[in-house]
Amino acid sequence: MPLTVKEMMEAANASVERIDMARAAEILGQGGLxxxxxxxxxxxxxxxxxxAHHISRGSLxxxxxxxxxxxxxxxxxxxxxxxxxxxxGRAALAxxxxxxxxxAQVYNLGGFSDWVNAGGEVSKE
Structure with a gap:
């Protein structure tokens, strides 16, 4: 039976922990990507x-x-x-x-705006 986007998102969200900026900073401070x-x-x-390193979802x-x-x-x-x-959404699927x-150690920070709203620095390069 074909999957729907809703089902794919449910599976992704169940599999990949959603974290906040504080937890992301901790992981990144320990060498995370x-x-x-x-x-x-x-x-x-x-x-x-x-x-941040960039790899588009389409070529991951x-x-x-x-x-x-x-x-x-x-x-x-x-x-x-x-x-x-x-x-x-794409972060969860990725x-x-x-x-x-x-x-094994994969986390979803959410959206770019979550980074910015939490005070994360932005690079234009």
Whole structure:
């Protein structure tokens, strides 16, 4: 039976812990990776969280698979990953994908506005 977006979101939210800025700062302070999964056009328009690494949601699978030439070494299965997107939905789906691929420590910070509203610094580069 085909899945609906609602069902996919429920599974993602059940699998990937939603965290606040204080918990994100703790994880990042211990060497975690802050990962922006928005599209490039979104980053150009708003900037990104300072220190965030960018891999768009659409290419995450190819960047996360160590067997591929497109693998991004910033993604390590022993490194906690804190994801964010525009509102939190893509971050949840991306987090579930990473967990399905064997990444154990994956967290959803939510949206870029959550970062900004909590006083997170923004980089325009």
């Amino acid at each position: 802050l990962l922006d999964v928005r599209d490039g056009a979104e980053l150009q328009k708003t900037g990104r969280a300072s220190g 699978e190819f960047s996360a698979d160590e067997a591929l030439k497109s693998y991004d070494p910033e993604l390590r299965k022993d490194r906690p990953i804190v994801l964010y997107c525009a509102a939190g 987090g579930k994908l990473l967990k399905d691929m064997g990444y």
